[in-house]
Amino acid sequence: MGPLHGFKIVEIAGIGPGQFCGMLLADMGAQLIRVGRLANTDPGVEIPAQFNLMNRGRPTIVADLKSRKGVDLVLRLCEDADAIFEGFRPGVMEKFGLGPGECAARNKRIVYGRMTGWGRDGPLANSAGHDTNYIALAGALNCIGQADRAPPVPLNLIGDFGGGALYLAMGMLAAMLEAGKSGQGQVVDAAMVDGVASMLTMFYGLMAGGLWTDHRHSNLLDGGAPFVRCYATSDNKYVAVCAIEPRFFKALLESMAISEITPGEQYSTHSWPEHEAIFETAFKSRTRDEWCDILDKADTCVAPVLSLSEAPAHEHNAARGTFVDVNGIQQPGPAPRFSRTPSEIQHGPVDPGFDDHGVLTRWGLSDAEIRVLL
Numbered sequence: 001m002g003p004l005h006g007f008k009i010v011e012i013a014g015i016g017p018g019q020f021c022g023m024l025l026a027d028m029g030a031q032l033i034r035v036g037r038l039a040n041t042d043p044g045v046e047i048p049a050q051f052n053l054m055n056r057g058r059p060t061i062v063a064d065l066k067s068r069k070g071v072d073l074v075l076r077l078c079e080d081a082d083a084i085f086e087g088f089r090p091g092v093m094e095k096f097g098l099g100p101g102e103c104a105a106r107n108k109r110i111v112y113g114r115m116t117g118w119g120r121d122g123p124l125a126n127s128a129g130h131d132t133n134y135i136a137l138a139g140a141l142n143c144i145g146q147a148d149r150a151p152p153v154p155l156n157l158i159g160d161f162g163g164g165a166l167y168l169a170m171g172m173l174a175a176m177l178e179a180g181k182s183g184q185g186q187v188v189d190a191a192m193v194d195g196v197a198s199m200l201t202m203f204y205g206l207m208a209g210g211l212w213t214d215h216r217h218s219n220l221l222d223g224g225a226p227f228v229r230c231y232a233t234s235d236n237k238y239v240a241v242c243a244i245e246p247r248f249f250k251a252l253l254e255s256m257a258i259s260e261i262t263p264g265e266q267y268s269t270h271s272w273p274e275h276e277a278i279f280e281t282a283f284k285s286r287t288r289d290e291w292c293d294i295l296d297k298a299d300t301c302v303a304p305v306l307s308l309s310e311a312p313a314h315e316h317n318a319a320r321g322t323f324v325d326v327n328g329i330q331q332p333g334p335a336p337r338f339s340r341t342p343s344e345i346q347h348g349p350v351d352p353g354f355d356d357h358g359v360l361t362r363w364g365l366s367d368a369e370i371r372v373l374l
Helices: 017-027 068-079 091-095 100-106 129-140 157-182 190-198 199-209 246-255 269-283 288-296 313-320 354-364 366-371
Strands: 010-014 031-037 062-063 083-086 111-116 187-191 228-232 238-240 303-304 321-326 327-333
Touching: 010 017, 010 068, 010 354, 017 068, 017 083, 017 111, 017 157, 031 068, 031 354, 062 354, 068 100, 068 238, 083 157, 111 157, 129 157, 129 190, 157 187, 157 190, 187 190, 228 269, 238 288, 246 288, 246 366, 288 303, 313 321, 354 366
Parallel strands: 010 031, 010 083, 031 062, 083 111, 111 187
Antiparallel strands: 228 238, 238 303, 321 327
């Protein structure tokens, strides 16, 4: 049933972070309806419906938000909803007649989630952008990668899903909790650039304390330390080393039979280039899996760098059921996990417009209303 069973949420369909936020809420048991537009002339990456896995767990109805009937449908859904969220540029929902004021007029306790990249004000508020742009402006992208190369694009995990979807979901849940006490809804403004900046809080503290520099690949957690980085193995695969604490570093040296480095030299930054060369040579002497067989026997904080196809088969992921099969498609299961009200994937993604009448009936609309609105 999930911990959010009984909550009803309207999702104005979008891509990336909005989709992921909706997936998380649906996995945790909320009843969602995605409202898709009739046509999108600039859809981005086209993904066949059955493989668009972030749309799992809830139906998509199609509405013309430029028509009065389409707007009326959304407002009617809001009457019975705990929350609504959208991911347009500032002002778009207001142009549709679906801004926070219109929705609150139908339901004073509704929480209105708003996802943007740059935020709802400021010089860039109405500018186009994507994940990589937002993490660049927030300061995260400059911290990632080799010192002598351009920063790499770290998928769209940091901006879209970390600073965006997760902050929107957290903010909406907090506002829904508050609305349960006060009876009053509010607007949740989740900007990806703000969320990414928030995620950098620890690093600003380290920099203020003289423990971090603005020079990429020269710090403890950015690959500059030889005991926190990835190394190639003899089969051209990689292992990830993160032996930060002295006891783990000592165990790593002992397990690898490295005598040229003494444990007490771990944080001697002037020795890091020499230590890195020693580790590089050592790791190149065996395959990835051979090293993991050796290093798994001690607390060395080493893990294999697995591909997307390899990760589900790893014995740890398999034992926990981290990946699941839905309709013949392997995918990550719900997270986090709950002891009493477990999350579940209610169903895979479905085609937009599938069973609109049934979807609206389950939401609580009468047959007469449905005939008019559809």
